[in-house]
Amino acid sequence: MTQYSDKLYKAVNKSTIEISSIDQLNSEWLNSTLDKYTFCIIKGLIDPDVIRSAKEKIKEYHSPDNERPATGEHPDELMNNFQKLSIGGAEHSGVYRPRCMRTFYNPVWAEDIFGLRESFKITAQVRNILYGFDKDYAVDEVGNEFWTASRIHNYPSGGGFLVSHKDNIVPTVQKKSKLSNQYFQPVILMSKKGTDQDCDFKTGGGFFEVFGERFFYEEVCELGDIIIYSGETIHGVADIDLEKPFDSRKADGRFAGFVTLYKKFNKKKELNDFVEPPKNKVVI
Ligand SMILES: [Fe+2]
Numbered sequence: 001m002t003q004y005s006d007k008l009y010k011a012v013n014k015s016t017i018e019i020s021s022i023d024q025l026n027s028e029w030l031n032s033t034l035d036k037y038t039f040c041i042i043k044g045l046i047d048p049d050v051i052r053s054a055k056e057k058i059k060e061y062h063s064p065d066n067e068r069p070a071t072g073e074h075p076d077e078l079m080n081n082f083q084k085l086s087i088g089g090a091e092h093s094g095v096y097r098p099r100c101m102r103t104f105y106n107p108v109w110a111e112d113i114f115g116l117r118e119s120f121k122i123t124a125q126v127r128n129i130l131y132g133f134d135k136d137y138a139v140d141e142v143g144n145e146f147w148t149a150s151r152i153h154n155y156p157s158g159g160g161f162l163v164s165h166k167d168n169i170v171p172t173v174q175k176k177s178k179l180s181n182q183y184f185q186p187v188i189l190m191s192k193k194g195t196d197q198d199c200d201f202k203t204g205g206g207f208f209e210v211f212g213e214r215f216f217y218e219e220v221c222e223l224g225d226i227i228i229y230s231g232e233t234i235h236g237v238a239d240i241d242l243e244k245p246f247d248s249r250k251a252d253g254r255f256a257g258f259v260t261l262y263k264k265f266n267k268k269k270e271l272n273d274f275v276e277p278p279k280n281k282v283v284i
Pocket of ligand 1: 165166167235
């Protein structure tokens with residue numbers, strides 16, 4: 001396990017809260033904690049057993065035959081249960097952001113195949129409280145052209161990764177649509193790092209940088225914790241278990257849940273109206 005500075009451990013203590021209901025979440029505490037530390041950890045809202053069971057269901061549901069490529073789908077397809085494998089630089093999205101990951105889109109109006117509906121709804125409410133929106137904004141349906149893209153990211157053993165970066169695609173769309181000027185990403189912790197029975201990988205994992213240190217939150221958090229970090233901090237996913245072989249037939253390795261607000265697009269490549277793809281740029 002990584003050793004962090006005392007300053008970081010203290011910040012983790014100060015920015016962690018345990019509550020048993022969403023009504024106990026105080027927006028002032030949330031905003032002041034994020035202002036001060038750039039991240040926070042919310043415990044107690046999601047039952048770890050729900051996460052354990054969801055992972056079993058995802059592994060059962062996953063089929064390499066259903067795997068769609070990184071791009072080319074119609075936007076409507078993401079608004080239903082949908083599975084894709086993204087390998088490459090992802091330049092089509094408007095920025096060069098190398099990755100190796102799967103995504104299981106699982107909106108709350110689609111069949112609840114992983115048993116995560118309530119967990120996604122609660123996390124979307126946390127997001128809304130954070131943004132100062134109505135608690136139920138865009139949770140059950142499309143609201144004001146935005147919808148909750150509830151989904152699971154899976155970084156496979158044998159090299160699943162997402163290059164370290166700052167967020168600039170979704171925040172740009174949200175800003176240009178006058179939805180919000182700030183961007184925070186709530187993540188449902190679905191995998192732990194280490195060797196005990198809840199651990200899905202031993203090396204690599206999700207991180208964000210704070211006080212100049214790369215903080216691998218899956219070393220210290222528990223299944224079902226909701227981690228929120230600023231999109232302006234550097235974050236990513238370091239190579240998952242490189243000593244294991246990569247097997248595209250299996251959904252193994254690291255899992256994490258997201259409830260990002262996506263703008264409802266009606267045609268292919270509409271995202272490019274908001275984010276200009278890089279042209280003739282040399283990317284190193
Ligand atoms: Fe990001």
